[in-house]
Amino acid sequence: MNGLPRKGVQRKIPLTLRQLTDYYRTNTPAEFARGSRKGKYMELTDSFGRRINYLRLSVTDRCNLRCRYCMPEEGVPFLPHGAILSYEELFLIARTAVSLGIEKIRVTGGEPLVRKGIVPFLARLAKLPGLRHLALTTNGLLLEEMAQGLRAAGVQRLNISLDSLQPDTFAAITRGGEVSRVMAGIAAAERAGFPPVKINMVVMRGVNDQEIIDFAALTLEKPYAVRFIEYMPTAGEPGWQELTVPGREILERIARVYPLCPVDKGESAGPAKDFRIEGAAGTLGFITPVFGHFCGDCNRIRVTATGMARGCLFSDEELDLKPFLRGGDEAGLEQALRRVVSIKQDRHRLSGEEAGHKPFDMSKVGG
Numbered sequence: 001m002n003g004l005p006r007k008g009v010q011r012k013i014p015l016t017l018r019q020l021t022d023y024y025r026t027n028t029p030a031e032f033a034r035g036s037r038k039g040k041y042m043e044l045t046d047s048f049g050r051r052i053n054y055l056r057l058s059v060t061d062r063c064n065l066r067c068r069y070c071m072p073e074e075g076v077p078f079l080p081h082g083a084i085l086s087y088e089e090l091f092l093i094a095r096t097a098v099s100l101g102i103e104k105i106r107v108t109g110g111e112p113l114v115r116k117g118i119v120p121f122l123a124r125l126a127k128l129p130g131l132r133h134l135a136l137t138t139n140g141l142l143l144e145e146m147a148q149g150l151r152a153a154g155v156q157r158l159n160i161s162l163d164s165l166q167p168d169t170f171a172a173i174t175r176g177g178e179v180s181r182v183m184a185g186i187a188a189a190e191r192a193g194f195p196p197v198k199i200n201m202v203v204m205r206g207v208n209d210q211e212i213i214d215f216a217a218l219t220l221e222k223p224y225a226v227r228f229i230e231y232m233p234t235a236g237e238p239g240w241q242e243l244t245v246p247g248r249e250i251l252e253r254i255a256r257v258y259p260l261c262p263v264d265k266g267e268s269a270g271p272a273k274d275f276r277i278e279g280a281a282g283t284l285g286f287i288t289p290v291f292g293h294f295c296g297d298c299n300r301i302r303v304t305a306t307g308m309a310r311g312c313l314f315s316d317e318e319l320d321l322k323p324f325l326r327g328g329d330e331a332g333l334e335q336a337l338r339r340v341v342s343i344k345q346d347r348h349r350l351s352g353e354e355a356g357h358k359p360f361d362m363s364k365v366g367g
């Protein structure tokens with residue numbers, strides 16, 4: 001027995017820094033104790049035995065912010081309306097994906113809340129038989145007005161992107177956003193009865209990494225799930241390595257200030273490794289797309305707002321679903337979704353000799 005918690009049980013004694021680092025390399029406390037997890041294979045399984053049950057569906061490439069890591073400041077060539085899938089087409093993709101074994105859909109963008117008609121669309125998705133989880137990723141700017149409607153529509157969980165608590169830094173990262181609106185949105189989500197929100201911070205060295213401890217402290221009183229995300233070189237810019245703070249470093253910086261205990265998330269776990277500051281109301285997660293290679297546990301596919309399906313954010317291989325949607329070919333659509341799963345690679349190639357992918361804006365692919 002190595003002192004790690006049983007499933008669903010929080011360990012009382014904080015781990016040492018060394019134990020945290022070892023734990024960090026594995027996936028869950030159960031795995032740490034037991035070795036690798038044996039997968040249950042259901043209908044959508046890729047060539048590496050990973051069960052694919054999660055679809056990220058982007059509904060727009062437009063946004064009311066211009067985050068520096070996601071979009072260029074000016075001259076963003078938005079796609080013409082005809083290029084963006086209609087809600088009917090997006091619904092057909094969702095329904096087909098669910099019939100194949102997708103159990104969770106996260107609606108994203110661009111900023112999904114800026115698309116007109118988003119609430120009725122989400123309400124329709126929420127009623128899809130077989131869909132177990134419906135979640136939304138948002139920058140939170142419009143949440144204050146929309147939280148009640150989203151909850152009533154059947155959205156179960158919200159992820160909110162928030163990279164700084166300081167008005168000036170927030171405005172600089174988002175190129176003009178007001179952090180007070182996001183905070184008001186988070187409060188509105190609580191009032192609307194959402195389960196504790198997930199707050200995603202993209203950590204950038206020299207930009208907002210001085211706020212890591214402040215973000216961790218948000219969980220002391222409130223049951224938020226604060227998740228620290230490694231900055232990814234989506235645009236392939238030179239020198240990106242200097243901006244990316246490895247998840248392990250973030251963890252160690254927090255562990256020097258607060259005692260941390262791992263939290264087991266159970267089978268529905270996402271890519272984050274979760275911890276709790278001893279006695280805190282919320283949890284801390286570490287999402288390490290660059291240095292952590294969570295690819296072994298990847299369970300997702302993505303569809304962009306223009307109907308391009310991809311097995312991986314960093315894959316250059318995309319399948320165009322539009323011909324099937326616009327030709328009324330549901331069997332073809334099903335085949336295409338199966339094919340996306342079958343061509344999923346074992347892992348992304350962001351580093352090392354094989355590094356290289358076509359640069360892209362996250363707002364176009366859907367974060």
Ligand code: SAM
Nearest residue numbers: 069070109110111137138139161231232362367
């Ligand atoms: N507009 C919504 C929002 O900001 O939450 C949804 C779309 S946004 C593209 C989704 C997520 O992608 C955000 O949490 C953002 O922080 C993340 N993201 C975008 N570009 C990124 C990058 N280069 N590295 C890490 N995360 C990134």
Ligand code: SF4
Nearest residue numbers: 063065067070110139
């Ligand atoms: Fe917009 Fe989200 Fe991209 Fe920021 S991260 S520019 S809020 S789509």
